[in-house]
Amino acid sequence: MGVISFNSLDLPLLLSVLNLTLCSGVKELLDTDVVLKLLFHLPVNYPSILPDICVNSDQLTRAQCMDVKDKLLEQAEKHLSEPMVHELVLWIQQHLKYLIRQSAAVCNEKTTLSRGASTEDGIWMLFLHLDHMRAKAKYVKTVEKWASDLRLTGRLMFMGKIILILLQGDRSNIKEYLILQKTSKVDVDSSGKKCKEKMISVLRETKVQSQHTRFQTFEVKDYSTLDELQKEFEVAGLTTLFSEFVPPLLK
Structure with missing residues (x-):
């Protein structure tokens, strides 16, 4: 797991952009550790306004990265008006394994449902x-x-x-x-x-x-x-x- 070494309360004063790289062990799913790169853009009115979040990973597909971003934004809404970056990072460290498993299940279901349409097309x-x-x-x-x-x-x-x-x-x-x-x-x-x-x-x-x-x-x-x-x-x-x-x- 990544180590968080900053005080989230200081973020609005110190940063406009925060770039973090986390490593999470999900070997039973992907046979490798997942390096997750998170880029937080903190607007002037943060934390009254949600941060913009970019998610990238060489081990995940574009769709999986988008799923992670969507879930992070859902969590961010729960912390609106209070410093949240630290909480979001801790949350994704704890839940990344579940999100990847859930994303894979949805992808398999979509593939099954679309086979007929793909064959016709x-x-x-x-x-x-x-x-x-x-x-x-x-x-x-x-x-x-x-x-x-x-x-x-x-x-x-x-x-x-x-x-x-x-x-x-x-x-x-x-x-x-x-x-x-x-x-x-x-x-x-x-x-x-x-x-x-x-x-x-x-x-x-x-x-x-x-x-x-x-x-x-x-x-x-x-x-x-x-x-x-x-x-x-x-x-x-x-x-x-x-x-x-x-x-x-x-x-």
């Missing part, structure tokens, strides 16, 4: 072109996590200066990925400041056809030549997609 494909990646390692890790969280398969492909993302999965998850790609700060600008992806092109969003091969995993791949990249598309039954969009990117 079919598998969809999203084909994207990115202009550049300045913070490549972090960017790639983020894309891999989104694909994993949303159960999407496909490829993140690099060939020279060409960067392509090809995804397959449930239509709702494809749309959720596209929202994340457009609204999250996934890269850095020329000054090194975090920024959203503004140089993205949606080349194709369509239902996967019978002649297309389903990808079984999501992989990050580098190609030395255009021929190597073309073979990847040919194996997937996507020769027409390649011919229509990739060669023009070289001009």
Whole structure:
């Protein structure tokens, strides 16, 4: 468990932003300790106004982080008009294990209920072109996590200066990925400041056809030549997609 070494009564006087990293043992659920990063933005009228709370964790999905945030805000309302950050941190340390278990149960239930609808809607494909990646390692890790969280398969492909993302999965998850790609700060600008992806092109969003091969995993791949990249598309039954969009990117 994390150790809290500050006096919550002093927070309004000392801080406008508080960044905490907690470690909670939930090995029986995730086979690892969970590192939870909490960012509290304390407004001028705190604690008469609730703090803004950001929750991040490499071990939890985006949906689980949102669940943790919602529960923290529910607890915060119980402490309105009194210093609360210390109490919220202690509360999440004690209840994180339960929240993760509850979130997993809800997720399984939703998956069961949506199977019929997903089957009817079919598998969809999203084909994207990115202009550049300045913070490549972090960017790639983020894309891999989104694909994993949303159960999407496909490829993140690099060939020279060409960067392509090809995804397959449930239509709702494809749309959720596209929202994340457009609204999250996934890269850095020329000054090194975090920024959203503004140089993205949606080349194709369509239902996967019978002649297309389903990808079984999501992989990050580098190609030395255009021929190597073309073979990847040919194996997937996507020769027409390649011919229509990739060669023009070289001009």
